[in-house]
Amino acid sequence: MRHSMGGRRCVAALLCAAVLVVGAIAPAQAQDYPTRPVEMIVPFAAGGGSELLARLLSDGLARRLGQAFVVLNRPGANTNLGTLSAVRAKGDGHTLLIASIGLAANPSLYKKLAFDPRTDLEPITLIANSPTVLVVPPSLPVATLSEFIAYVKPRPGELNYASYGVGSGPHLATELFQGKTGARMVHVPYGGGGPAAVGAMTGQVQALFSSVLPVLGMIRAGTLKPIAIAADRRSELLAEVPTFLESGLDYRTGTWFGLLAPAGTSPEIIAKLHRATLSVLQDHGVRAKIIEQGAEVIANSPAEFRAFIGEETDRLSAVIRDSHIQLD
Numbered sequence: 001m002r003h004s005m006g007g008r009r010c011v012a013a014l015l016c017a018a019v020l021v022v023g024a025i026a027p028a029q030a031q032d033y034p035t036r037p038v039e040m041i042v043p044f045a046a047g048g049g050s051e052l053l054a055r056l057l058s059d060g061l062a063r064r065l066g067q068a069f070v071v072l073n074r075p076g077a078n079t080n081l082g083t084l085s086a087v088r089a090k091g092d093g094h095t096l097l098i099a100s101i102g103l104a105a106n107p108s109l110y111k112k113l114a115f116d117p118r119t120d121l122e123p124i125t126l127i128a129n130s131p132t133v134l135v136v137p138p139s140l141p142v143a144t145l146s147e148f149i150a151y152v153k154p155r156p157g158e159l160n161y162a163s164y165g166v167g168s169g170p171h172l173a174t175e176l177f178q179g180k181t182g183a184r185m186v187h188v189p190y191g192g193g194g195p196a197a198v199g200a201m202t203g204q205v206q207a208l209f210s211s212v213l214p215v216l217g218m219i220r221a222g223t224l225k226p227i228a229i230a231a232d233r234r235s236e237l238l239a240e241v242p243t244f245l246e247s248g249l250d251y252r253t254g255t256w257f258g259l260l261a262p263a264g265t266s267p268e269i270i271a272k273l274h275r276a277t278l279s280v281l282q283d284h285g286v287r288a289k290i291i292e293q294g295a296e297v298i299a300n301s302p303a304e305f306r307a308f309i310g311e312e313t314d315r316l317s318a319v320i321r322d323s324h325i326q327l328d
Contacts, residue, residue: 043082060280090262130212145227163190163208170209
């Protein structure tokens, strides 16, 4: 019995020591992090707003954390290919993901996904949001939101709206608008923001619900007419354009961008990345460049970003279900 008691005490002491060692390793790893270059995956083709944000962040994080942050474009399958490569990476903070609205929409757009955005990724922060602006051809005989709705509703199926493709932000934004107003237009998908804006400018379509940047130049040139912006307040770049709320419709949506890490990344590393990212986003030069893109800096906490992803997933699920949108 004496030997047995002594053996148990020895095992217990070893277990306590192991717990203490493991507990000491995690903070030490966070303190040393990063120990090599960090890959920042952008699940879009080169040249878009997400890549610009990624490069602003990568430069700022490299200066603050002492290692290179390398931007890698991995487009495909409505952002699923790049997202999956981040999900499958080791959760040590050396692979990060810039995600957007597809992260919340894809669980409802696709019958089967190889990952769950709510559990397979660790949110760090919601970086920025570019609110949706409704633009129409100058020839369309409307100037306000109420006039637009009054013009469209009596013409179900007679007018067209543009998007960047099935399941894209503009597609979902328009379906959300139609669900709220009872308007019914025909969907015309284009290959990106530029072609969709030209389609609206030339009157091939009568409406485009777009993020600000692709249409800003045309609005300023007078070749597209802005009707309303889907934000809590007016855009600094489009101060003359009223919000949908001002115009009497509770309609708020946009294209957001966030920073995440693979599941299993330690809370200490997430906290270190969060502090460094907020420091980058507080830089006046960085903020100015983001505002120039028609976006607003958000920079919330990991817990707030996680809650946002859940809310956005539920919101878009209802839009996708009610609009019968499906991708294979």
